[in-house]
Amino acid sequence: MSRSCKAALLASAVGALLAWTAPALADGFANVGRPATPAEIKAWDIDVGPDFAGLPKGSGTVSRGMEIWEEKCASCHGTFGESNSVFNPLVGGTTAEDIKTGHVAALKRTDFPARTTFMKVATVSTLYDYIRRAMPWNAPKSLSDDDVYAVLAYLLNLAEIVPDDYTLTDATIRDVQKRMPNRDGMTTAHALWPGPDFPGMAAKPDTANAACMTNCKPKAELASQLPEHARGAHGNIAEQNRLIGPVRGQRTGPDTAAAEAPSPALALAEQSGCLSCHAVDTRVVGPSYSEIAARYRGKNSNETADALVSKVKAGGDGAWGAVPMPPQDDLSIDDAKTLVAWILSGAPQK
Amino acid sequence: MSNLRPTGEATPRTDPLVPGADISSADIRAGRLRRAPENFLTADDIRQVGKGRRDFLRSSFLAAAAATGAAALGGRAAIAATTVAGDGDPNILTPTPWGSSLGLPVAANPYGQPSKHERALVRRQSPGLTQVPAASVSFAPLQGLFGIITPSGLHFERHHQGWQDIDPTRHRLMVNGARPDFVKTPKVYTMDDIMRLPPVSRMHFIECGANTGMEWGNVAVPTVQYTHGMLSCSEFTGVPLRTLLEDCGADLKAAKFVLAEGGDGSSMTRTIPIELVLSGEVMVAYGQNGEMLRPENGYPLRLVVPGVQGVSWAKWLRRIEVGDRPYATKDEAVHYIDLMPDGQHRQYTSIQECKSVITSPSGGQTLLDKGYFTISGLAWSGRGAVKRVDVSTDGGMNWSQATLQTPVLSKCLTRFTLAWNWDGRPALLQSRATDETGFVQPAYGQLRAVRGTRSIYHNNAIQTWQVAESGDVNNVQIL
Numbered sequence: 001m002s003r004s005c006k007a008a009l010l011a012s013a014v015g016a017l018l019a020w021t022a023p024a025l026a027d028g029f030a031n032v033g034r035p036a037t038p039a040e041i042k043a044w045d046i047d048v049g050p051d052f053a054g055l056p057k058g059s060g061t062v063s064r065g066m067e068i069w070e071e072k073c074a075s076c077h078g079t080f081g082e083s084n085s086v087f088n089p090l091v092g093g094t095t096a097e098d099i100k101t102g103h104v105a106a107l108k109r110t111d112f113p114a115r116t117t118f119m120k121v122a123t124v125s126t127l128y129d130y131i132r133r134a135m136p137w138n139a140p141k142s143l144s145d146d147d148v149y150a151v152l153a154y155l156l157n158l159a160e161i162v163p164d165d166y167t168l169t170d171a172t173i174r175d176v177q178k179r180m181p182n183r184d185g186m187t188t189a190h191a192l193w194p195g196p197d198f199p200g201m202a203a204k205p206d207t208a209n210a211a212c213m214t215n216c217k218p219k220a221e222l223a224s225q226l227p228e229h230a231r232g233a234h235g236n237i238a239e240q241n242r243l244i245g246p247v248r249g250q251r252t253g254p255d256t257a258a259a260e261a262p263s264p265a266l267a268l269a270e271q272s273g274c275l276s277c278h279a280v281d282t283r284v285v286g287p288s289y290s291e292i293a294a295r296y297r298g299k300n301s302n303e304t305a306d307a308l309v310s311k312v313k314a315g316g317d318g319a320w321g322a323v324p325m326p327p328q329d330d331l332s333i334d335d336a337k338t339l340v341a342w343i344l345s346g347a348p349q350k
Numbered sequence: 351m352s353n354l355r356p357t358g359e360a361t362p363r364t365d366p367l368v369p370g371a372d373i374s375s376a377d378i379r380a381g382r383l384r385r386a387p388e389n390f391l392t393a394d395d396i397r398q399v400g401k402g403r404r405d406f407l408r409s410s411f412l413a414a415a416a417a418t419g420a421a422a423l424g425g426r427a428a429i430a431a432t433t434v435a436g437d438g439d440p441n442i443l444t445p446t447p448w449g450s451s452l453g454l455p456v457a458a459n460p461y462g463q464p465s466k467h468e469r470a471l472v473r474r475q476s477p478g479l480t481q482v483p484a485a486s487v488s489f490a491p492l493q494g495l496f497g498i499i500t501p502s503g504l505h506f507e508r509h510h511q512g513w514q515d516i517d518p519t520r521h522r523l524m525v526n527g528a529r530p531d532f533v534k535t536p537k538v539y540t541m542d543d544i545m546r547l548p549p550v551s552r553m554h555f556i557e558c559g560a561n562t563g564m565e566w567g568n569v570a571v572p573t574v575q576y577t578h579g580m581l582s583c584s585e586f587t588g589v590p591l592r593t594l595l596e597d598c599g600a601d602l603k604a605a606k607f608v609l610a611e612g613g614d615g616s617s618m619t620r621t622i623p624i625e626l627v628l629s630g631e632v633m634v635a636y637g638q639n640g641e642m643l644r645p646e647n648g649y650p651l652r653l654v655v656p657g658v659q660g661v662s663w664a665k666w667l668r669r670i671e672v673g674d675r676p677y678a679t680k681d682e683a684v685h686y687i688d689l690m691p692d693g694q695h696r697q698y699t700s701i702q703e704c705k706s707v708i709t710s711p712s713g714g715q716t717l718l719d720k721g722y723f724t725i726s727g728l729a730w731s732g733r734g735a736v737k738r739v740d741v742s743t744d745g746g747m748n749w750s751q752a753t754l755q756t757p758v759l760s761k762c763l764t765r766f767t768l769a770w771n772w773d774g775r776p777a778l779l780q781s782r783a784t785d786e787t788g789f790v791q792p793a794y795g796q797l798r799a800v801r802g803t804r805s806i807y808h809n810n811a812i813q814t815w816q817v818a819e820s821g822d823v824n825n826v827q828i829l
Contacts, residue, residue, distance in 0.1 A: 036536040050678040108693035123678040130680035133617040140615040192699035195625040206800045207792035220745025224568040224827040237714040247715040
């Protein structure tokens with residue numbers, strides 16, 4: 001069977017799958033789910049649409065909003081909503097002229113990289129809805145409806161859409177919509193929505209490449225290459241690729257593995273053969289080093305250490321079970337001390 | 351200890367302080383990785399030797415005699431020689447530590463982990479892309495993945511307000527209407543309820559709308575992990591949303607849009623196209639690759655919207671609202687809107703159009719040597735199945751049809767391969783996918799001609815990897 005035949009078969013299998021309907025019985029899915037109570041719906045159905053459906057009654061002034069902003073928002077977004085440290089600036093880049101035209105002119109400029117929230121957002125409902133559900137970022141849903149009105153009034157004031165003495169309410173927000181700087185800045189004239197539900201939707205995608213196979217163009221010219229400074233900006237790529245296979249990663253930075261060198265005591269334990277019977281966290285032949293550390297935690301440390309050093313040197317059994325630890329004749333007393341101290345401190349890897 | 355240190359450890363191949371400066375290139379024939387043995391170890395090889403040494407020591411109790419030799423030869427194990435010196439490969443002639451000792455017991459790792467040698471392939475952030483890590487992205491390591499399924503622990507992440515590990519016994523899904531007449535009986539479902547309903551399992555890709563967004567204007571990042579790694583593919587198990595809507599008595603004629611809402615702090619909302627709900631494709635999923643969803647991917651419940659950008663796949667899904675007009679939520683009115691050259695933003699752009707990328711060899715890698723390679727990559731389309739993929743090695747002047755590995759599924763990743771004999775000369779690798787609608791993935795020039803360079807979202811242009819004579823592969827763009 002040809003590949004394309006197989007693909008077609010598979011594709012039709014998908015088609016069949018989608019036509020599959022749930023094998024419900026005559027009385028549906030009995031005892032699955034239950035009706036939601038009005039209070040439950042009220043608690044969760046908090047979305048506010050662009051037509052203001054779902055908008056709660058309430059109001060807030062710019063000056064009250066400023067208090068909330070300074071207490072709960074400015075730390076991340078800056079006093080004037082201009083901060084770039086935690087997220088992109090919320091305010092800036094819009095003009096009085098934009099408020100008239102409904103298009104933010106700076107969005108046409110290629111020499112104006114900033115794109116603040118107010119430069120983009122067309123619908124004021126979006127901001128009310130979002131602040132109410134998600135801000136402050138670290139304490140979402142903690143603002144009252146009136147506080148959301150107030151802090152939004154303050155943001156609108158920072159963006160010079162409403163005056164200092166403004167009161168934003170569920171009624172006045174409709175006037176604000178008519179002054180949103182980018183209110184006419186959205187288009188749905190594209191083919192990236194799977195239905196015909198929006199005005200001006202395009203029937204066809206906006207690019208139309210052809211599957212040319214030979215002599216498609218006279219030459220292949222590079223339009224852009226990775227800038228030299230960007231080569232090392234993502235760490236050492238050698239460490240982001242497998243050590244086997246047809247390729248290796250390029251060395252683009254220092255070897256972090258070297259920086260994270262294992263602790264010398266771990267190396268000593270390896271070299272002394274301890275790790276053939278002991279692992280840090282799991283029992284192998286002998287107890288795990290973390291078990292040993294846990295058993296002796298809080299005991300008189302000098303005496304414990306001395307006893308364990310002798311035990312390691314001489315070997316023995318009975319403390320953990322019937323399996324004996326063999327004597328470690330070649331191990332120096334100093335090394336034994338280092339090892340026991342390391343084990344009692346929890347056997348850190350680094 | 352010093353007797354176990356492989357010779358050559360002190361002479362790394364490149365100067366770590368001058369990234370990319372190949373201080374020993376004179377020795378290594380045009381800078382290509384030479385599969386030469388000892389005295390020629392990269393830092394990685396040295397590290398591998400180190401691990402081998404640890405292995406050896408762990409097993410020394412049982413294999414004391416054999417091991418000394420094996421460890422000393424560990425350096426050579428790192429890169430096998432093309433031609434064998436002496437009697438043969440010591441990895442064959444001398445007992446290996448793993449072949450001559452007792453291994454670890456069952457359930458030593460109750461939840462299995464990848465080999466410690468695979469630590470390179472992990473999710474990574476792109477430095478400087480975002481200001482804070484709880485509103486950020488981690489990219490999947492596409493450069494090292496095989497086939498089409500993304501291991502759940504390597505699935506890319508995009509969080510807007512951090513991730514949560516929700517108590518599944520306390521998780522609820524509510525279905526209601528924007529107006530009372532849209533849903534006859536608004537309902538609440540527990541996870542028990544949802545998992546009782548007839549399940550379906552389907553494989554789909556998920557791609558962030560901003561995938562490849564850093565590259566709209568010019569090349570910006572070095573590897574496929576960062577250019578294309580906001581892409582993953584899983585088998586999802588769950589219930590078609592349509593089943594739930596019917597169970598609640600939703601008016602599927604009046605319904606034009608559906609709102610999906612998350613249960614985390616952001617309670618992220620997105621307008622979902624009713625067409626994909628009615629077709630049965632949109633599902634409320636709890637399963638991912640045979641187990642429950644990972645917390646980072648929405649445990650215990652997320653929406654799956656095949657073919658549509660990831661932001662619509664609401665994680666920690668708590669509510670579905672049936673409505674008759676779009677919602678202009680924050681992530682469809684401030685973000686995930688595509689800036690066009692005329693200053694207008696395209697809103698409600700959702701479909702991830704046909705796209706492909708070669709993952710091996712890819713940016714930041716170096717070919718081992720001249721000779722045989724398999725060019726391998728991924729293709730996908732938000733409009734259905736991939737029909738064919740063509741690969742060019744001369745920057746798009748001439749193309750060859752690649753082989754598509756099965757399965758080839760709708761709105762799912764498809765793996766393609768093409769045999770390639772690299773003659774050691776510079777090459778420009780590209781892949782170009784065509785989907786079942788006949789749409790052909792655009793070149794950068796074509797895409798920019800209509801959308802400019804400032805869109806951020808939905809960049810599905812043909813990717814080019816430049817292969818230099820040295821074997822180094824680098825990210826470049828061709829119009």
